[in-house]
Amino acid sequence: xxxxxxVIAAFAMIFILRARDVQFYVAVTVAAIIIGVTSGGxxxxxxxxLVTTLTDAGTWTLCVAVALISVLGYALKETGLMVRFxxxxxxxxxxxxxxxxxxxxxxxxxxPGGALMSAPFIEPEADRxxxxxxxxxxxxxxxxxxxxxxxxxxxxxxMAVTLSGFPVNTWLRVQSPLFFVMVAIxxxxxxxxIAVKKAGGREALDLGAMKGVVPILIAVGLTLYGLPVWVxxxxxxxxxxxxxxxxxRDASKMVAGGFNPGIVLSAASMLYLRDMILASGSxxxxxxxxxxxxxxxxxxxxxVPMIIGAVSGSPSMGVGIAFPLLLPLFGAPNIHYxxxxxxxxxxxxxxxxxxxxTVLTNAYFKSDMNKVIRYLAVSSAALYAxxxxxxxxxxxx
Numbered sequence: 314x315x316x317x318x319x320v321i322a323a324f325a326m327i328f329i330l331r332a333r334d335v336q337f338y339v340a341v342t343v344a345a346i347i348i349g350v351t352s353g354g355x356x357x358x359x360x361x362x363l364v365t366t367l368t369d370a371g372t373w374t375l376c377v378a379v380a381l382i383s384v385l386g387y388a389l390k391e392t393g394l395m396v397r398f399x400x401x402x403x404x405x406x407x408x409x410x411x412x413x414x415x416x417x418x419x420x421x422x423x424x425p426g427g428a429l430m431s432a433p434f435i436e437p438e439a440d441r442x443x444x445x446x447x448x449x450x451x452x453x454x455x456x457x458x459x460x461x462x463x464x465x466x467x468x469x470x471x472m473a474v475t476l477s478g479f480p481v482n483t484w485l486r487v488q489s490p491l492f493f494v495m496v497a498i499x500x501x502x503x504x505x506x507i508a509v510k511k512a513g514g515r516e517a518l519d520l521g522a523m524k525g526v527v528p529i530l531i532a533v534g535l536t537l538y539g540l541p542v543w544v545x546x547x548x549x550x551x552x553x554x555x556x557x558x559x560x561x562r563d564a565s566k567m568v569a570g571g572f573n574p575g576i577v578l579s580a581a582s583m584l585y586l587r588d589m590i591l592a593s594g595s596x597x598x599x600x601x602x603x604x605x606x607x608x609x610x611x612x613x614x615x616x617v618p619m620i621i622g623a624v625s626g627s628p629s630m631g632v633g634i635a636f637p638l639l640l641p642l643f644g645a646p647n648i649h650y651x652x653x654x655x656x657x658x659x660x661x662x663x664x665x666x667x668x669x670x671t672v673l674t675n676a677y678f679k680s681d682m683n684k685v686i687r688y689l690a691v692s693s694a695a696l697y698a699x700x701x702x703x704x705x706x707x708x709x710x
Contacts, residue, residue, distance in 0.1 A: 316593070317602060319351025327634065337630055338578035345582070345589040352593035362592050366585045374543060375475050375584065376577045379468050379629075381546035386421070387571025388550055389528065392557030395419070398525025400434070408442045409504055411435075413496070416457035421464065421529050431457060432677045443508025446680035451506070451688045453674045455499045458663050461628065462492040465536040466546060469628040469659070472580070476587055476636040477651050482537060487648055487707075491656070494699050498692050528552040583633030590637045610642050614650055615701070618657030623665045631658040649708035656700040664693040 323344035330340035349359040366372055389395040395418065406414060412435050419431035432453050439449045461469055465481050474481045532549030536542050554564045604610060617639060622631045635654055643650045662668060666686055675682050 315351050316353060319348055322351070323347040324634070324638070336575060336578075337627075338575065338582040341579070341582040341586050341633065345586040348586075348589050348593050354593060358592060359589075362589050363585060365592075366581070366588045369584070369588075371475060372581060372584050374541065375471060375580050378466075378471050378542045378546060379576050379580045380572055381543055381550065382466060382468055382471075383573040383576060384568055384571035385466075385528065385532065385546055385550050385553065388553040388557070388559075388567045389421075389525070391567055391570070392553060392559060394525035394528070394553060394557055396434075396525070397522045401522030408438060409500060409507060411438050412442070412444075412452045412503065413456040413459075413499060416453050416455075417459045418526070420457045420460045421466075432674055436678075444506050446678040447684040447688065448503070448506035449678045450671070450674045450680040450685045451692075452499075452503055453678075454663070454668070454671050454685070454689060455495075455503075455692060457670060458659070459492060459495055459499075461659055462488040462490075462495065464533065466532050466542060466549075468576070468580075469632055469655075471542060472583065472629045472632045473636065473651075473655055475584070476632065477640060477648075478646060479648055479651070481542075482539075483648065485537075487652055488655070490703060491696065491700050494703075495696055498695050502688065502692055524556045527556060579630065579633070583630070583637075586633065587637035590641070604642075611650070611653075613642065614639055614653050615657060618654045619661045622658035622661035628659055628662050631662060647708070649704040652704050653701060656697060656704070660693040660697040660700075664690040 326347060327340045327344050330343065331337065345362075346359055349362065350356070352358070398418070402411060402414060402418075415435050415438075416431040419434075432449075435449065435453055439452065444452070460467060463485060464470060465485060470481065470484065473479075474484050477484070528549040531552050532545045535545035535548055550568075553559070554567075559567065604613075618631070618635045621635045622628070632655065635658055636651070639654050640646075640651060664686060665671070666682065671682075671685060671689070674680075675685055
């Protein structure tokens, strides 16, 4: 069937174009057009679906949210608020907990390769504790990604709830136990790396340093309270400007500096792909053929996301590819099947050698990439096993 061939060609084209460094939003848009052209529908459908996507309020909400996330991260960095807060934490936290907390806090600053920002801040503490370069890399990469399970303003969470239709509070309530699982795995593995006890001699954490976490708490708290994500992020950005003493002229420069049009276009292109898949019915044809051959839906929901997560280079992009592809298979919305897809993307993304955070962290610490990947892969496999058992149990299987 030409529809099935078109879907396969479309998703293959995403990876081919990405391998050639074509922008992600271009690759996804090309894939959507291929699906539309090969669906058997009228050629005008390509444009009609595009208009539907661009005129949908959900599209604008998502695009504004991902743009504001970048601005908030940039503003926190440029004002130095986050830096001062992280430096003050060393006075009150044990060594292994501090090494976990610093990357996790920088995880709020959602940006590609953001682990490079936290690497210099964990290095002094890691040196005091006798960590080898590979151990420093593990701490920096693993704990940076803790918040995928609890952060309502991360791009992957926003993308997941937008594409799946689940309320953000419902989504995070189901995902949040995996935060504690990930912390436990990381600390159990990481404590084996600590060679010496922590020395004292740090200054106290004062109220001035505490200001750095206030904008994040505002944004997260307002989102969980039920306000639109974009409103919460605007409040966080304004709080950053106020606490950082940023005037109107500098604030406008920070907004311009933090705005990332590529991320916005990527978000819009993924919604276009989703709408094209729904309108064409091509993916349904593909998976009808797969299921008819005897492959269980659950097996597809497990294997395909892990492949996409390993090669996508971004969890939000992986969600944007996998959710439109797989969620129609489940029929009625099923948050645990959907979560298994999210889990597979996240776990293989963290352990992937294509993961930009790992690549940059490895370069910074001059660590052995093979050892770092091995540590991350074992931890990610444990996380996936626990997460899979958790979702299957709650789903009643």
